[in-house]
Amino acid sequence: MAKTLFDRIWDAHVVADLGGGWALLQIDRHLLHDLSGGPALADLAGRGLSVSRPDLCFATPDHAVSSQPGRTGDTYDKGAGLYVGLRDGARDAGIPFFDLGRRGQGIVHVMAPELGITLPGTTLVCGDSHTCTNGGLGALAFGIGSSEVVHVLATQTLRQRKPRQMRITYDGSLPFGVTAKDLALHVIGTLGAAAGVGHAIEHAGPGIAAMPIEGRLTLCNLSVELGAKMAFCAPDQVAVDYVRGRPLAPTGDDWEAAVRDWAALRTDVGAVFDKEARFDLAAVPPTITWGTSPEHATAVDGSVPDPRTLSDPAGRDSWQAALDYMGLRPGQTLCGTPIDWVFIGSCANSRLSDLQDAARVVRGRHVSRGVRAWVVPGSVEVSEAAEREGLPDLFRAAGFEWREPGCSMCVAANGDIVPPGQRSVSTSNRNFVGRQGPGARTHLASPATAAASALAGAIADVREF
Amino acid sequence: MQPFSIVSGPAAPLMRRDIDTDVIIRVERLNAPRAELGQWALEPLRGPDFILDQPTFRGAPILLAGANFGCGSSREHAVWALQGLGIRCVIAPSYGDIFFSNCFQNGMLPVTLPEAAVLSLAQQAADGSAVTVDLRQSVVTAPDGTQHGFALDPIRREMLLEGVDELGLTLRRMPEIAVWQRADAAKRPWAVTHPERISL
Numbered sequence: 001m002a003k004t005l006f007d008r009i010w011d012a013h014v015v016a017d018l019g020g021g022w023a024l025l026q027i028d029r030h031l032l033h034d035l036s037g038g039p040a041l042a043d044l045a046g047r048g049l050s051v052s053r054p055d056l057c058f059a060t061p062d063h064a065v066s067s068q069p070g071r072t073g074d075t076y077d078k079g080a081g082l083y084v085g086l087r088d089g090a091r092d093a094g095i096p097f098f099d100l101g102r103r104g105q106g107i108v109h110v111m112a113p114e115l116g117i118t119l120p121g122t123t124l125v126c127g128d129s130h131t132c133t134n135g136g137l138g139a140l141a142f143g144i145g146s147s148e149v150v151h152v153l154a155t156q157t158l159r160q161r162k163p164r165q166m167r168i169t170y171d172g173s174l175p176f177g178v179t180a181k182d183l184a185l186h187v188i189g190t191l192g193a194a195a196g197v198g199h200a201i202e203h204a205g206p207g208i209a210a211m212p213i214e215g216r217l218t219l220c221n222l223s224v225e226l227g228a229k230m231a232f233c234a235p236d237q238v239a240v241d242y243v244r245g246r247p248l249a250p251t252g253d254d255w256e257a258a259v260r261d262w263a264a265l266r267t268d269v270g271a272v273f274d275k276e277a278r279f280d281l282a283a284v285p286p287t288i289t290w291g292t293s294p295e296h297a298t299a300v301d302g303s304v305p306d307p308r309t310l311s312d313p314a315g316r317d318s319w320q321a322a323l324d325y326m327g328l329r330p331g332q333t334l335c336g337t338p339i340d341w342v343f344i345g346s347c348a349n350s351r352l353s354d355l356q357d358a359a360r361v362v363r364g365r366h367v368s369r370g371v372r373a374w375v376v377p378g379s380v381e382v383s384e385a386a387e388r389e390g391l392p393d394l395f396r397a398a399g400f401e402w403r404e405p406g407c408s409m410c411v412a413a414n415g416d417i418v419p420p421g422q423r424s425v426s427t428s429n430r431n432f433v434g435r436q437g438p439g440a441r442t443h444l445a446s447p448a449t450a451a452a453s454a455l456a457g458a459i460a461d462v463r464e465f
Numbered sequence: 466m467q468p469f470s471i472v473s474g475p476a477a478p479l480m481r482r483d484i485d486t487d488v489i490i491r492v493e494r495l496n497a498p499r500a501e502l503g504q505w506a507l508e509p510l511r512g513p514d515f516i517l518d519q520p521t522f523r524g525a526p527i528l529l530a531g532a533n534f535g536c537g538s539s540r541e542h543a544v545w546a547l548q549g550l551g552i553r554c555v556i557a558p559s560y561g562d563i564f565f566s567n568c569f570q571n572g573m574l575p576v577t578l579p580e581a582a583v584l585s586l587a588q589q590a591a592d593g594s595a596v597t598v599d600l601r602q603s604v605v606t607a608p609d610g611t612q613h614g615f616a617l618d619p620i621r622r623e624m625l626l627e628g629v630d631e632l633g634l635t636l637r638r639m640p641e642i643a644v645w646q647r648a649d650a651a652k653r654p655w656a657v658t659h660p661e662r663i664s665l
Contacts, residue, residue, distance in 0.1 A: 012653075015645045016638065020620045024635065024642075026649060028656050035495065036540075052639075053646075055658050078496065096660040104663060115663065122656060129539040129563055143563050145541035147570035147631070155635045157642055161618060163562075193483055194533040197559050227533065229562040247663050250655035258655035293483045314531045314580070318482045413492040432487040432537060433509045 002268035005234050006165055006200050009140040009265065013123050021162050028122035029139075030056055030152050031108040032095065035063035035413060036127035038085025040149040041093060051093040053156040058117050059090040060098040062107045063128075066415050067345075067376045067403035073100060076415040106379020106405040109133035109347040113217060114381050116246025120235030120262045125152055129224045130347045130429065136216035137243065138235030138265055140200075143224065163230065164274040166199040167267070170207025172282040177463040179357065180215030181349055181427065181446040183279070184222035185287040189297030191277060196228030199275060202267060203233050207281045213242040214353040221348045222429055225294035235262045286462055288334060289431045289444040291322030296431070298334065300449060300461050306330035325433055326441050327423075334459050339443075341424035342373035342454035343436070344400075346410035349427035349447050350378030352385045358451035359391050361465050367399030368457025374401045374416075376408040400454070412437045425453040467572040468628035469600050472553045476527035476596040477516050478587035479507075484530060485537035486564060490546040492538075502542055503549020517550055521593035524550075529587045530557040532580060535564025544571045554598045556583055556605065569621050572628060574600060582613045600625060 003011075016024040032040070037059055044051065051057065064079030065071060073087070074080035090097040098104030104111055109130055112118045120138035125131060127149040134141035144158070152158055174183065188195075201223050208216065216233045223231030233239075240259055243249050250258045285299035296319075298305070307319035307330065323330065328337075344350070344358050355375060367373045375395050377383040383405055386392060392402040408416040410428035412435065418424045420439030427450050428435075431442040443459060452460040484507075494505040507517065516522055528547065534557040535543060544567045547555070554574040568575045576598060578586075586607055590596050594608035600622060605613040623629070635642075650657055 015642055018620070020618065022620050024638065026642075026645065029658075049636075055660060058660075078493075081496075096663070117658075119656065127539055129537065143539040145539050145544075145563060145567035145570060147541060147567065151632050151635065154632060155639065155642060156646070157635060159631050159635065161620070193536060194559050197533065197562060225536075227536065227559075227562065248659060254655040254657075257653075261653065261655070293485075295483075312580075314480050314482050314584075317480070318531070321481065411492060413495070430485075430487070430537060432485045434491060435487050438491075438509075 002271040004165055004267045004271045005202055005232065005265055009121055009123070010162060015157055018159060023160060023162065024157050025123060025160050027125050027152050027156055027158055028056060029117055029124040031112055031124070031126035032057055032059040032086065032090065033063050033108050033126070033128060034061040034065065034079065034082040034086045036146060036149055038082050038089050040127065040146060040153060041089030042085060043150050044153050049154045051095065051153050054094040056156060057095040058112065059086055059095050060105050060108060060111060061086055061100060062406045063411055064414050065100065065406050067406045067408040069404060071100070071404050079414055103380055106381065107347045107350065107407055109221065110350055110378030110382065113137055114246065114379060116243055116249030119243060119249070119258070120239055121265050125158065129229070130221050132223050132229060132231045133217050133221035133347050135220040135230060135232030136213055137239050138232055138262065140230060140232065142230045163200045164198050166196055166228070166275040167202045167204055167273040169205035169278045170203065170281055171205055172207060172280050173210055174281045174284060177448060178284050178286055179446045179448065180211060180218040182287040183281065183284050184219050185289060185294065185297040185444060186284045187279060188222065188226050188294045189287065191226060193225060193293050193295040194227045196223060196226040199228050200230040201226065201228045203231060204267065208233050209236060212353065213238060214351045218348055222294070225429055234267065235265050286446065286449055288449060288459060290326065290328060290334060291319065292325055292431055292433050293322070294429065294431060294444060296322055300459065301335055303334065304328045304330055304332045335461055337459045339371060339425050339453055339458055340422035341418050342371060342450050343409040343424055343426040343428065344374065344447050344450050345376030345378065345408050346428035347378065348429040350376060350382060352382050354427065354447040355386050355391055358447040359394055361448050361451040361462060362398045362455065363394060365398060365455050367454045371454055371457050373399065373454040374403055374409065376403045377405050379405045409436055425450045425459060466628040466630055469553065469572055469574050469625040471597065471599045472526050473595050473597040474527060475522050475525040475593045476529050476556070476586060476590040477522040477525040478529045478591065479516060480529065480531045480584065480587055482531035483533045483536055486535055486540050486543040486561070487537055489535065489543040490540065495540060495542050499545050502546040506546035506550050526551060526553045527596050527598065528552045528555045529583055529590065530555055532558040534560050536561035539563040541567045541570065544568055544573050548573060556586065558583055569624055570631065572625065574598065574625055576605060576615050578605065578613050578615055
């Protein structure tokens, strides 16, 4: 029977078939961060258990540490305990800990692919819903809750029910000024935030084959906003070339064996999916959100929709509540809406290519008066690579603040917040009520759109820059 | 874990779609002790009209919600916060995947019913009349006696009925896991890690 990429990775990790579609799955990689890692290690110890395979766990602080230049683990005092809990818990368990200021520290989903922790064909989990990011390299990667984190720490396995499968196929290529982030928002806006619920999503087709790994990571990152906890792209030569030579990637004979195994990670012609969708990349515009769900997305030159055009009452209420929260009127054009903040960062868009995209727009210009604009690189590696290209100086000269690696203003659990009522254009992945701080109004967009908006002092169409 | 069999009582309607886990429990509250999370549950929705503060619905064991309930962040605190309000069962057309699975780790039952059925329950239960959720029969009974059967994966159903702890079950399989891992390491030598290669 024709198999999917997902079937192949799943089948290779079944330690025991538990019946009824359930399996005990081997977990190849477990990422731990400060917000959930330390508490889980403490919970484990409280049960009198120890970490089963510390060699398969990797820890770094990202969520609850400040991104302020010169920061330490207690710059954000409410996160200090979480930082120490992860650091000491990892040390006691023999888990590698990538500390602040050291190579490897960063947002878990940025540092793991960069270091070669994330490999095609592996299972990878983390107590964070954006773990699906790692699927961009062809890993079966998904977010889990606290109880499951403890389960993995204790047993290096998880009990999972095989999800349904969905494929999204992309044809053509993205127009000028349009990125994987715009595509992701466009897909969510078109299919809805619950389209992938209960499914594992394979992003496929010529559009993916032509997309660099960074774009695939972004697309897979946003897939949880489509409702799917797992999303991935088949690992092709582009993925192999990306992984080769990374600090923790296999070497020698192991590398040869890996590349042979990865070549088999394909979906067979004729494989059947429970759900399919198709997009023409040439038709994707620069896309931005107007509301409080990532599905509230529209072309940047579009306007705010009218809740009265919706027939179902629950949807109408949700749209109206979103407009009230965002301080927008139906029919209002988004371009030109004044903004207060710009945030370039997060596991969606803080890789070197994202900062380069923004830098191309910014070069030689200046942030509009009254706008505060931040660049928060995703990892120490990204930060150092950006420095070699002179990006921090370029951004600073343009009036941006260049900060230390972490989740920062995406999760707002670290003192980095957008003040109440202020409007932000953010390259992160969630525009939920209060996500960037209580009362903060978030418009999700690409790094290029965020950069253009910082210069304009208002939501801007990057194609005009 | 507390087993779940039958829950009966007021069902509070919160019919908005896409209520995410950031709204269910704000990130600043994740540091609070688990037993105290209830006071912060659904914080951004609270105000003088907050449904779960109305005398009719205070302490209601059932929550009726719009589609894609619990989407977003993986924080299990979302389940704990709802439990802190006294909620033992949510009824909605669909759920965020991670929230859904977190429910079963904590003895909370997420019932999936079509939107029309949830809306009809919300109308009937508006005066605080009791809704009954019977897990053994997999049936929700509305105040007027209308019954809505619901589907639930049999293994998850069994886990809730028995109050089974997944971790306890898996720990019994540790010898089997070790054998599997040894065979796997020979088959996939490239999947082993070399943390010593990076200077910490």
